[in-house]
Amino acid sequence: MAPIGFPQANLRRRKDNMAVAAASRPGTVRWPWRFWTRQLVWAAVDFVFPPRCAGCGRPGQRFCAACRSEVTPLRPPFCEGCGYPVRQAGLCRQCQSGAESLRSLAGVRSAAFFEGPLRQAIHQLKYQRDVILADSLAGLMSAAEPGSAPAGSLVVPVPLAPARLAARGYNQAGLLARTYADLRGLRIAPRGAVRVRQTESQVGLSARQRRLNVAGAFAAEVGIVAGERIVLVDDVCTTGATLDACAEALLAAGAAQVWGLTLARARLADLRADALLKPAGGGY
């Protein structure tokens, strides 16, 4: 049922977000005024335009409790090469088969697999201009992040190319990074990394092709990132090639360490299926 008034809609969202955040690291979660100011604005928007769930389409919430319950947080152990969840410590099948491991990232962590309602929700965030949804989804990311990011880390989003940013109007990774930083009480540098070259869509490319496609596509500002431990945020990690290329630029600009953090992680099986597709626009 759609929210019928401002207080009810606001109360429900606040309760949901607090539950998500409290599950992450009690005692270290902060609630800066920016996050709460946005919640008030979103509640007012919801009052006028009652939302539908981005996962299942049911009216009432942006990402409903039923859909959230279908999002299973990824748990360790993770592949030592690429951060993919594995049954026992060591390397995943992809890395065992000789795929190039990540070179520049200290590691990659993701909240959940890129499937089901979360996949639907990410598509909505990315292609349907549902920017408000980013706050709900970043809450999931904050809750699932296993605490690898040291206190004082600087949050940097993976940037879009200027042309794509102009076409879309926003960077979904930037929205997720902003809320993640707010929830964690971390600093954020929205332009800590920039794209210096437009890249082809990664959809349909092999792991090696993906790496080549994004090589040298990023640059970072020494004055912003030198000496910093960085949490590099993106919406989806497929092979990690984009994150790693961006991390390479950050390290070259003097960053001390770079961790990748994404909302979702593509399953290896999906990647193999994806490799059979022809490249198409608007991919990851």
Ligand SMILES: [Zn+2]
């Ligand atoms: Zn739902």
Ligand SMILES: [Zn+2]
């Ligand atoms: Zn691996």
